[in-house]
Amino acid sequence: MNVYNRTTTxxxxxxxxxxxxxxxxxxxxxxxxxxxxRTIANEIIESCLTKEVxxxxxxxxxxxxxxxxxxxxxxxxxxxAQGKRVAVLxxxxxxxxxxxxxxxxxxxxxxxxxxxxxxxRPSPSGSSLGGVTRKTRESISILEAAGYDIxxxxxxxxxxxxxxxxNMVDFFLLLKLxxxxxxxxxxxxxxxxxxxxxxxxxxDGNNVQNAKLAQxxxxxxxxxxxxxxxxxxxxxxxxxALENIGxxxxxxxxxxxxxxxxxxxxxxxxxxxxxxxxxxxxxxxxLLLDFYRNPTTKKMLPLLKQxxxxxxxxxxxxxxxxxxxxxxx
Amino acid sequence: MNVYNRTTTxxxxxxxxxxxxxxxxxxxxxxxxxxxxRTIANEIIESCLTKEVxxxxxxxxxxxxxxxxxxxxxxxxxxxAQGKRVAVLxxxxxxxxxxxxxxxxxxxxxxxxxxxxxxxRPSPSGSSLGGVTRKTRESISILEAAGYDIxxxxxxxxxxxxxxxxNMVDFFLLLKLxxxxxxxxxxxxxxxxxxxxxxxxxxDGNNVQNAKLAQxxxxxxxxxxxxxxxxxxxxxxxxxALENIGxxxxxxxxxxxxxxxxxxxxxxxxxxxxxxxxxxxxxxxxLLLDFYRNPTTKKMLPLLKQxxxxxxxxxxxxxxxxxxxxxxx
Numbered sequence: 001m002n003v004y005n006r007t008t009t010x011x012x013x014x015x016x017x018x019x020x021x022x023x024x025x026x027x028x029x030x031x032x033x034x035x036x037x038r039t040i041a042n043e044i045i046e047s048c049l050t051k052e053v054x055x056x057x058x059x060x061x062x063x064x065x066x067x068x069x070x071x072x073x074x075x076x077x078x079x080x081a082q083g084k085r086v087a088v089l090x091x092x093x094x095x096x097x098x099x100x101x102x103x104x105x106x107x108x109x110x111x112x113x114x115x116x117x118x119x120x121r122p123s124p125s126g127s128s129l130g131g132v133t134r135k136t137r138e139s140i141s142i143l144e145a146a147g148y149d150i151x152x153x154x155x156x157x158x159x160x161x162x163x164x165x166x167n168m169v170d171f172f173l174l175l176k177l178x179x180x181x182x183x184x185x186x187x188x189x190x191x192x193x194x195x196x197x198x199x200x201x202x203x204d205g206n207n208v209q210n211a212k213l214a215q216x217x218x219x220x221x222x223x224x225x226x227x228x229x230x231x232x233x234x235x236x237x238x239x240x241a242l243e244n245i246g247x248x249x250x251x252x253x254x255x256x257x258x259x260x261x262x263x264x265x266x267x268x269x270x271x272x273x274x275x276x277x278x279x280x281x282x283x284x285x286x287l288l289l290d291f292y293r294n295p296t297t298k299k300m301l302p303l304l305k306q307x308x309x310x311x312x313x314x315x316x317x318x319x320x321x322x323x324x325x326x327x328x329x
Numbered sequence: 330m331n332v333y334n335r336t337t338t339x340x341x342x343x344x345x346x347x348x349x350x351x352x353x354x355x356x357x358x359x360x361x362x363x364x365x366x367r368t369i370a371n372e373i374i375e376s377c378l379t380k381e382v383x384x385x386x387x388x389x390x391x392x393x394x395x396x397x398x399x400x401x402x403x404x405x406x407x408x409x410a411q412g413k414r415v416a417v418l419x420x421x422x423x424x425x426x427x428x429x430x431x432x433x434x435x436x437x438x439x440x441x442x443x444x445x446x447x448x449x450r451p452s453p454s455g456s457s458l459g460g461v462t463r464k465t466r467e468s469i470s471i472l473e474a475a476g477y478d479i480x481x482x483x484x485x486x487x488x489x490x491x492x493x494x495x496n497m498v499d500f501f502l503l504l505k506l507x508x509x510x511x512x513x514x515x516x517x518x519x520x521x522x523x524x525x526x527x528x529x530x531x532x533d534g535n536n537v538q539n540a541k542l543a544q545x546x547x548x549x550x551x552x553x554x555x556x557x558x559x560x561x562x563x564x565x566x567x568x569x570a571l572e573n574i575g576x577x578x579x580x581x582x583x584x585x586x587x588x589x590x591x592x593x594x595x596x597x598x599x600x601x602x603x604x605x606x607x608x609x610x611x612x613x614x615x616l617l618l619d620f621y622r623n624p625t626t627k628k629m630l631p632l633l634k635q636x637x638x639x640x641x642x643x644x645x646x647x648x649x650x651x652x653x654x655x656x657x658x
Contacts, residue, residue, distance in 0.1 A: 279634065288613055
């Protein structure tokens with residue numbers, strides 16, 4: 001019996017049966033930092049991982065105002081209308097919003113909230129980027145075991161979480177607005193290179209021409225950049241989430257990407273590589289935390305940093321002094 | 330007395346007096362992995378760091394065939410003709426070439442080799458990227474103390490060392506060839522975003538028109554990307570290293586960059602941040618090496634990786650098992 005008066009087996013069965021209450025409780029357990037909760041969460045995740053699933057993980061990013069919520073709401077409805085089951089996780093770098101945003105996100109996503117085949121949840125907040133990403137990644141496993149076919153992960157396009165999300169999805173979509181010139185201002189450097197598709201939203205009314213022009217310019221610009229290692233070149237599309245125009249084309253592109261990558265073997269090898277990377281990255285993070293938590297090295301670090309900045313010691317010798325202290329203590 | 334029959338004090342004095350033989354010996358000591366050599370090297374570096382210097386560190390990258398050697402040879406001569414003292418370090422990801430390339434590099438760089446105000450040296454090879462970068466970074470300190478004003482670091486544009494080099498220089502230049510369309514094919518993804526300038530080389534003879542077209546296209550493409558955090562937008566220039574055309578404009582651009590960044594304070598704060606990053610990155614690397622060297626975890630890692638790939642365990646639980654084993658042993 002755990003905090004919810006359910007046995008772990010009950011919870012696993014509930015997830016497999018798509019009992020939404022149990023799914024939510026399981027994700028809350030993942031969020032918990034209590035060791036006893038962690039143990040149950042690990043058991044649940046391991047059971048979830050054993051279930052054979054055929055899912056698609058889509059990352060969607062874009063600066064505030066690009067229309068991400070409307071897009072996801074409409075896009076989600078398009079998918080559920082086709083009989084797909086859709087789960088949406090949103091990650092927000094500002095912890096203040098994350099903490100109180102359940103209602104906020106649900107309001108933002110309009111009718112998708114009421115759809116019985118959709119599940120929306122702000123990603124658990126955490127004290128570190130590592131914490132947030134671990135929890136997001138583990139939430140995906142729960143949602144996939146619960147029978148969701150499409151997992152959408154939304155980020156803000158301005159923080160540190162985009163790389164992490166890019167490393168846990170199959171397809172990464174950048175949503176942007178049309179505007180004259182300087183097309184990618186406001187987007188964090190590096191995000192364009194991660195995108196499998198850039199979609200220019202709000203291509204409606206007076207804005208249609210602007211959007212088409214932006215599409216052309218972006219195509220010309222991105223044409224000059226090397227294709228990704230899987231041979232894919234970033235596609236540029238336009239849409240109007242508000243007027244529900246162009247969303248089917250986007251879905252068609254994503255399915256065609258997924259089919260191509262499944263045929264070439266990249267889809268599978270990419271997921272395999274992502275899992276290996278999570279293992280090593282998490283390990284690295286935790287090893288560093290051990291270092292930062294050690295009282296001796298914690299005290300030494302700011303002093304040695306100052307010595308490095310003053311040019312009294314090389315960064316490498318300073319690091320060696322810290323390592324020596326860590327090994328001794 | 331060390332391996333060269335010199336005291337450490339003698340060596341430091343030799344470096345400060347720009348005795349080229351001693352400079353080379355000091356860099357060889359840095360390359361050494363013997364603990365006794367390491368101790369002397371650390372002493373030498375710490376003395377070198379105390380010397381006030383006013384230097385400029387320039388990273389130059391480009392795929393094989395872009396004409397890097399000719400460019401550096403001509404550019405170096407331009408600088409020495411102005412009374413500057415120039416040191417060139419080359420980093421090559423293929424260790425085979427690095428090991429036997431001293432003569433190769435010196436031949437490649439033509440007349441610059443004979444210039445008494447120039448110093449050329451292939452960067453020490455190492456078993457890991459961390460090793461190579463530590464040694465390159467420390468070699469820079471030696472060369473700066475020896476009175477070189479401009480330190481040029483050359484990489485191949487295709488490996489892993491570009492990010493490391495970008496993080497140890499003040500200005501990062503990407504050298505490329507003109508070609509119709511697909512302008513940046515062959516360049517590793519991410520390098521364009523690091524470049525402070527992209528220079529289209531071999532803009533001579535029949536190629537001048539091509540180069541100008543490529544310049545125009547690149548300008549249009551890069552205009553759409555956000556400027557760097559320091560406010561700088563990547564400049565696109567053309568040159569012919571072979572015919573010595575356009576090199577003064579490039580030097581003018583670099584000095585104007587350097588002046589702007591010194592005025593804004595970015596130059597100094599960037600170097601400070603780079604040093605802090607070296608400290609933390611090196612620390613991280615060494616902590617990971619401890620993990621990889623541990624016999625218990627070394628044995629467990631491949632097995633757990635397999636479990637993660639088979640979906641029997643989450644990447645995070647696998648990492649925790651490894652950490653537990655490491656802490657116990």
